[in-house]
Amino acid sequence: MISNTIDQEIKQAMLAKNQAKLRGLRAIKAALLLARTEKGSEEVTEEAELKILQKLIKQRRESADIYTQQGRADLAVIEEEEIEVINHFLPKQMEKEEVETIIAKIITESGASSVKDMGKVMGLANKELAGKADGKLIAEIVKTQLA
Template structure:
């Protein structure tokens, strides 16, 4: 479980006075605690759920960083980038585009999908298979390209 590791990493970051690491680690801890205490959630969070939460945190920070860059606020963009780096350490290794394309091609072949009309079904299967290993937006683009 990531939460035990996070607590230890927070202690290390505090001792090292590493503010960037502390911000990222505290964001992870807060998101995991929130997920644990949500109404109707299971007692323990699965590793798959943890990966989804971390991906969401990275995505939020990328979007914020992009907004800051367009507004000319490099100082704030750098903070977001530092947090992305810290959070990404706890994510499973991300697949490259070629790996994703081959997996999606196999999913299309296995499911028997032949047209863009079946895109939703294929994206659902691909997201399930590639959970935590690839960005959902990239998966959707690849599926659309391969079915077109």
């Protein structure tokens, strides 16, 4: 599990005085700790950890885009550094072509024929591609293939 590695990585980043890595690691640790202590939460699975990390990356990408639009490159760089650190703990992301092939297979197997079936296909695709591809990319490909 990711949480076991985080503490060791934090110690190494502190010793190396690597502030960018330390910020990213602390963000991961805080998000995982929050997920564990939420009221009514059960044991956080590895799949749940991956979803949390993807959410952290999505938040940082959105922030970086906003900072870039506002001409605050200094703040955008901080977000990008944290994205790099968090990406280190995610499985390697699939190429667009690989995702297209898997989605085409899912569409065929599920019998989806139009954009009306997008919800069903998205559910299956997100389940199969969890942690391996960006949700935005998956949605874009599903929409294109069903159109």
